[in-house]
Amino acid sequence: MTSPTEQFKVPSGFRLGSTTCGIKQSGTPDLALIHAPEGAAAAAVFTKNLLCAAPVIVGREHLAVSSGRVHAVIVNAGNANCATGDSGIAAAKKSCEAVAAALGVEPTQVIPSSTGVIGVPLPLEKLAGGIRPAIETAGDCPNCAERFARAIMTTDTRPKLASASIDVQGRTATVLGISKGAGMIHPQMATMLAYVITDVQATPEQLSRILGPVADRTFNRISIDGDTSTNDTLMLLASGKSDVSLESRAAQMKFGKAVEAICASLAEQMVRDGEGVKHLVKLQIQGARSEKEAEQIAGTIATSALVKTAWAGADPNWGRILAAIGRSGVGLDINKVDIDFGTLPICRQGRPVPFEEAQAHAYLAQPEFDISIRLNRGSRQITYLTCDLTADYVKINADYRT
């Protein structure tokens, strides 16, 4: 898999466009387009928040009406088009109609996405004015992918991309993932917006079967601040323009692994770029009875203000971690819990073991570290990505609007 610093190949059958239409006050690019001239099979996972944005509602409807065959995805940043009522729904539909008219396809073959501030009417005229430039700039050059990634950013400081190629019986297919999101990030469908495009041959049903479990193991195992976005969207689009089909079980496995690796990379990039984040924390929950209980414990630790602020100070205050485990709702025996910071034993059977405070502090002072928690009650394990809670996070979010 290629890393974020490399250039990214756009899979055959897709063109990525982006432009500045004036929705963001910063004057930076804020409109992006995925165009599949001959169409693509599509599957999506959306937010589970009851307050879901107009583009999520319209996107679900369009995917159903078009039976998962789409020609374009139009994405704006700077405005979430959420809590905007019937006029918000109408605006999302009109943006699809405008794209459809320009491309000569059906409006239901266009999926809308929005990200940004909640409760402000979508400036439809600005968006409409950007559609033609977005189409005209669309292409399959490596820079097109990075420009697309930048145009969907809000409080992100870096574009987020990952790609992979898979080889099935001498034939090659490409998978490219692009995402954004730095705040309001927590499971129940996590990332705000993520698109994975590929040139494999696949049906919407095949894509859907792959996407759900992948989302659960990647984007649904990260937390920056515990808030679930209203606009969370993960889409998987397949143009079928490569020679690789998903007929064989082996091809399905290879493709599924590539999609999962890309989603895992994007998820990690999002946490790394989380608002105010100084430390990326990998929680290794082991010895659980189920992945669900491991997620419940990891989620409680990852949303504990006391734990996250201790991490901000590289403070080896493991008691806060144990207290979070104790209130997670999992009925475990706290006297069986072991905790390690990296390879440093910190807690055994719920009680502290002697450790060098300075050594533990130095370990936690690193920009990235592992915390292993063994529940010693089963054989399931997960990795969950999270981060610290810093004064910078507070500053970013106290000053977002006013």
Added chain:
Amino acid sequence: MTSPTEQFKVPSGFRLGSTTCGIKQSGTPDLALIHAPEGAAAAAVFTKNLLCAAPVIVGREHLAVSSGRVHAVIVNAGNANCATGDSGIAAAKKSCEAVAAALGVEPTQVIPSSTGVIGVPLPLEKLAGGIRPAIETAGDCPNCAERFARAIMTTDTRPKLASASIDVQGRTATVLGISKGAGMIHPQMATMLAYVITDVQATPEQLSRILGPVADRTFNRISIDGDTSTNDTLMLLASGKSDVSLESRAAQMKFGKAVEAICASLAEQMVRDGEGVKHLVKLQIQGARSEKEAEQIAGTIATSALVKTAWAGADPNWGRILAAIGRSGVGLDINKVDIDFGTLPICRQGRPVPFEEAQAHAYLAQPEFDISIRLNRGSRQITYLTCDLTADYVKINADYRT
């Protein structure tokens, strides 16, 4: 009810003592004693965290063995005696034995309480050295109550007291409440330590019947940072030294109301003194189908990092509140939700109403404000107290130990 600035009458039958035994590194008072020379009926509510501190385990046992008849409560600050294993249990018991020996009572008639850092062995010798001075300084002077309140503080910046007197058929009884807690505060039994003492005549069972519901309506409806302490303890002690008994339903009602008013006052004082708190927020949840669902929604709002940081910036970002409601797990219709900031309408039926941004900002810039949320699906309502999340909270908690 008297306010925190006034002097506080100690109910008959109790003596309050305090001293500096050297557990706190700051060298400030850190040991406090409630002494009921002729005994008191007692009831208690403890933390629901599975990681519960040794004094909670021992306190539960002593209350059971003594059938709710106690002679003393010994409280230390600076060390939680939590995650300290069997030696922690032994230390808590030994502290009770030392108090019992000095007072000539049974060890099981003494209840231990601790608050402070987790996972560090309780310095028993220091504590034991303070028992005699605590007994000798104990008295019923008004200053005794405030000194007791100061001796149990950790990151609190102010002592927290409230008192009331009740009048039943011309007879008067006194109720006095003292608490501490400024971080790790969230329902499931909320405050870290709170003691309500009174001279009414009551059985442990009568006290218990009153205390549970009062805790649910007061301490369990506040949240500072969403973390549940390992040491949370609320005790109600009655010496029976007044002429007021709880035989009549009217007397029970009056006494219950006085205890609730005191607990509500202490709970509010705790949120006001929350770590880094700049704004006290009263969430009024109305039109709910049950108090439980209202609490679930209030709890989600009160623990949202995005909502709390917006409050820190006096940012009228109501969309974050609506998004928190949407992910609360209550299956409501988000299009029926109304939100007001004080008397200023902000959101009607899930959508924004035009409001003056500057006016809303000025309202939220106040040190205390109300947010009313009408769910419009039932007739139950609650008030829930919470606060903002500031950069100061992060600083306090990032630097707590190291």
